[in-house]
Ligand SMILES: CC(=O)SCCNC(=O)CCNC(=O)[C@H](O)C(C)(C)COP(=O)(O)OP(=O)(O)OC[C@H]1O[C@@H](n2cnc3c(N)ncnc32)[C@H](O)[C@@H]1OP(=O)(O)O
């Protein structure tokens with residue numbers, strides 16, 4: 283047997299924070315959002331976006347409501363540089379939107395980045411260098427002091443060389459990221475952030491953004507929250523600092539890490555649409571924003587047409603949004619199993635337009651993000667009668683009596699079992715029509731004439747039994763009762779009409795009626811029938827014939 287690899291790994295150190303406050307807090311407002319789709323998301327694509335795609339994506343981000351957008355790494359490639367120039371030269375950046383660019387702490391790269399930014403109104407210049415012990419050891423081969431120097435030198439260089447840009451009217455803010463923050467000793471992260479802040483000298487009007495990335499997610503979300511709270515409570519100029527989060531998703535808990543770190547005091551969140559980004563991705567901003575919405579907090583981002591956002595994202599990035607992705611996935615407003623379908627139908631019927639959202643199994647009204655009610659219930663062999671009735675009602679206007687649900691539910695269930703597949707609404711509708719409406723044997727109704735005299739109705743009906751024509755007549759207190767009595771003279775096995783209901787199928791003059799009847803046979807079987815006709819008098823008669831045909835077909 284292979285030995286377990288567990289001895290290769292180490293526990294992640296916890297943070298000594300006995301007075302931690304975040305577990306007792308609740309979220310009350312949305313953070314400042316920054317999209318890094320066009321940088322961190324884009325750098326992780328097998329085929330990065332071209333300039334036209336980046337422009338389309340940028341416009342999508344603006345339409346969603348992002349006010350801070352990291353547009354690229356202009357010193358890294360000509361495409362990145364040209365894209366940023368086009369945004370500025372073609373006046374595509376709204377006055378209230380800041381573009382953010384990323385740059386290593388290197389003079390040549392800073393100079394090139396400043397060139398890219400000429401003429402922009404609002405800029406966030408994002409400098410980073412990595413700080414963790416492993417990065418210091420393997421990548422930089424440097425001690426702590428040298429790492430601090432890389433950062434402070436770059437900030438001083440930027441401060442000096444951004445003067446002409448600022449003089450020409452560009453508002454320049456600094457964002458500094460100690461990359462690999464969550465793997466760095468907290469005292470060292472604090473030291474380097476303080477040193478950078480000393481050089482930049484932020485003010486109340488121009489705060490410094492200290493972005494504390496979980497470059498790789500190694501720890502549980504509570505440890506991340508502790509790290510952020512520790513920084514928030516130790517930074518000496520917290521009032522002049524915007525504390526920003528940038529989580530990745532290596533353990534699958536990027537959303538949780540962000541939410542807990544917001545409780546821990548962070549002000550700002552970087553992430554991408556649908557979590558695109560290096561390896562397992564960046565934080566999915568759509569999820570965090572819509573999670574806030576479902577708690578009654580306005581996220582300040584507009585996801586009211588999520589299908590369009592997803593379509594643009596998939597086309598530009600050539601990535602797919604998985605079917606189970608919260609809010610955006612194809613299947614997330616879909617219930618397959620019977621008990622869920624039943625509960626959804628019942629609670630949805632009770633949902634009042636202005637009341638707090640209380641529909642079971644669906645934490646957010648799909649309409650709020652432009653998604654359709656239609657796809658909510660899908661039918662397979664695990665589905666129940668409630669779901670089938672829901673589909674027939676919502677998709678085809680057939681309001682089956684409650685007592686009929688069991689029968690049609692079993693019919694559709696057996697069909698799904700036989701076909702070993704999910705059934706589309708059309709297949710369910712066809713099954714209903716075949717079973718109830720199109721059945722014309724052994725009995726079929728021909729002409730029908732009813733004459734009312736006072737409270738008494740006399741009918742004459744043309745009935746075909748296995749193709750053989752019979753004329754029958756009967757008397758009753760209405761056409762249906764008269765027809766029942768007429769059928770009683772036709773040598774059919776005895777039956778009793780238990781109930782019948784009827785509703786119109788469409789609105790207006792051309793509307794048809796649909797009737798449902800339930801009969802009981804002499805051997806104790808209950809059976810439903812249904813009939814559709816333009817003539818509201820004929821619909822229940824057809825329903826009765828349908829029920830009798832079904833009792834005759836199922837007779838052993
Ligand atoms: C966590 C993140 O996502 S960070 C962003 C990552 N994104 C990218 O890297 C995409 C864009 N980058 C690039 O195109 C290139 O890396 C460039 C153009 C920026 C730089 O290219 P190059 O200089 O040719 O290569 P490279 O990035 O490998 O540079 C490595 C050198 O920079 C140093 N370095 C790496 N990061 C930084 C930094 N943030 N600040 C200063 N120096 C750095 C390394 O120590 C190494 O130094 P050495 O040559 O003395 O060993």
Ligand SMILES: CC(C)C(=O)C(=O)O
Pocket residue numbers: 322384410459461462493495496497498528530
């Ligand atoms: C540059 C930084 C913020 C980054 O992308 C990361 O650490 O993941």
